[in-house]
Amino acid sequence: MPRIEFPAVEVLASSVNYTDVLIRRHLYPQTMRRQPPFVLGYDVVGEIDQLGDGVRDFQVGDRVADMTVAGSNAAYRTLRADRLARVPAGLDVAEAATLILSWTTAYQLLHRAAQVQRGQRVLVHGAAGAVGQALLALGRLAGLELWGAARGEHAALIRELGATPIDYQREDFTRVLPGGFDVVFDGLGEDGYRRSFAALKRGGLLCAIGYSAGVQAQRGMLPILMWIARLYLWRWLPGGKRARFYSINVMRARHPAWFREDLERLFGLLATRAIRPRVAERISFDQLAEAQATECANLRGAPPLF
Numbered sequence: 634m635p636r637i638e639f640p641a642v643e644v645l646a647s648s649v650n651y652t653d654v655l656i657r658r659h660l661y662p663q664t665m666r667r668q669p670p671f672v673l674g675y676d677v678v679g680e681i682d683q684l685g686d687g688v689r690d691f692q693v694g695d696r697v698a699d700m701t702v703a704g705s706n707a708a709y710r711t712l713r714a715d716r717l718a719r720v721p722a723g724l725d726v727a728e729a730a731t732l733i734l735s736w737t738t739a740y741q742l743l744h745r746a747a748q749v750q751r752g753q754r755v756l757v758h759g760a761a762g763a764v765g766q767a768l769l770a771l772g773r774l775a776g777l778e779l780w781g782a783a784r785g786e787h788a789a790l791i792r793e794l795g796a797t798p799i800d801y802q803r804e805d806f807t808r809v810l811p812g813g814f815d816v817v818f819d820g821l822g823e824d825g826y827r828r829s830f831a832a833l834k835r836g837g838l839l840c841a842i843g844y845s846a847g848v849q850a851q852r853g854m855l856p857i858l859m860w861i862a863r864l865y866l867w868r869w870l871p872g873g874k875r876a877r878f879y880s881i882n883v884m885r886a887r888h889p890a891w892f893r894e895d896l897e898r899l900f901g902l903l904a905t906r907a908i909r910p911r912v913a914e915r916i917s918f919d920q921l922a923e924a925q926a927t928e929c930a931n932l933r934g935a936p937p938l939f
């Protein structure tokens with residue numbers, strides 16, 4: 634067994650994400666068995682403070698990043714040396730942190746899971762959200778024709794990101810493109826993903842990535858897992874459409890090198906300003922608890938959380 638080395642890192646930036654809401658509600662498979670108290674913090678950009686025994690490939694002061702799922706809303710933490718990505722000098726650390734979960738998810742959805750081709754017609758649900766915005770920005774770079782479903786008030790943002798807005802409160806997205814979409818990305822799971830599947834053209838692909846509609850409806854993990862399992866049965870329906878669930882953690886476990894490669898590619902795009910991630914708000918460590926509470930309270934119909 635190779636020995637794992639753990640440098641200590643000073644945390645420079647760590648996000649508060651929608652995914653923290655799922656973790657706090659025990660609706661996140663990777664953490665659902667963990668009992669509080671534990672430290673949240675899905676991602677980290679930090680500076681190596683101490684190397685630890687046997688760490689050879691890094692120096693004190695190197696800027697690094699990792700997706701830790703939990704534990705990075707902290708001043709210092711240890712990280713596994715074999716999982717670190719390098720952060721180029723000069724990047725804004727908060728912008729760099731946005732790339733770790735939301736933008737790597739979007740990049741892998743487009744280029745690893747769906748393997749999109751220039752000119753394809755693609756629908757993004759939750760288009761004004763963190764992953765949605767990243768999908769539109771990276772989809773535009775990939776030469777896709779994009780539609781973004783969001784509340785009407787986000788229409789200008791969706792247009793700015795190069796997509797046609799669909800106001801999901803007024804328009805039926807299954808009727809927007811009569812021939813159907815090549816690919817639909819769905820992090821909501823309204824109607825157990827059925828309408829997203831219906832919106833595909835023959836041979837199209839539905840990539841489900843989340844279940845926030847199920848969370849709002851206060852469903853438990855079991856019915857949500859059944860929605861996901863059912864996706865894989867739909868391939869047997871006539872029409873040649875396919876559906877699958879993408880998980881950044883599952884893909885990282887299967888292809889650890891892809892994660893580092895894709896994240897470092899995104900850091901490169903950020904360095905040249907080819908992408909411009911929006912940081913919703915910059916807060917200090919002292920404001921974290923309040924930010925977590927606000928993020929959770931913003932979720933419609935939220936039950937008590939730990």
Ligand SMILES: NC(=O)c1ccc[n+]([C@@H]2O[C@H](COP(=O)([O-])OP(=O)(O)OC[C@H]3O[C@@H](n4cnc5c(N)ncnc54)[C@H](OP(=O)(O)O)[C@@H]3O)[C@@H](O)[C@H]2O)c1
Pocket residue numbers: 650651652655734735738758759760761762763764765782783784787801820821823841842843844845846849879880881882
């Ligand atoms: N599978 C993975 O590896 C992976 C990785 C990262 C994230 N995710 C998932 O991806 C999804 C999006 O994450 P995020 O970080 O982008 O979240 P986010 O920033 O909170 O954005 C989600 C967007 O969804 C929209 N929305 C919420 N409820 C809706 C509903 N009932 N009907 C229509 N639109 C609704 C909201 O837009 P409006 O204001 O327009 O309603 C919001 O902007 C989540 O389900 C998350 O769990 C999955």
